[in-house]
Amino acid sequence: MQSGNSGFAAWGGLAVTTEGTARKSVVDTKMQSGLSAHLEHHGEWWIGFCPEVPGANGQGTTSEDCLHNLEEAVALILDESPADG
Helix, strand or coil: CCCCCCCEEEECCEEEEEEECCCEEEEEEECCCCCEEEEEEECCEEEEECCCCCCCEEEECCHHHHHHHHHHHHHHHHHHCCCCC
């Protein structure tokens, strides 16, 4: 994802804002599941986590890869969670 000069970008149909310096960008958005995603750009890597799902983390060399990996991690964790009842 390229934020350009405006600090605003479209991502998967959602508008997100980016903040930060040339060294660090932060993206807070929603995943397809509706859960929150917090991504940070550090050097050559994007790292992300989902605050609603403990242990769900992702990383990638692009924000898109990071978000995809985070969505996979969330799905794996939720699929392995015991059913209520």
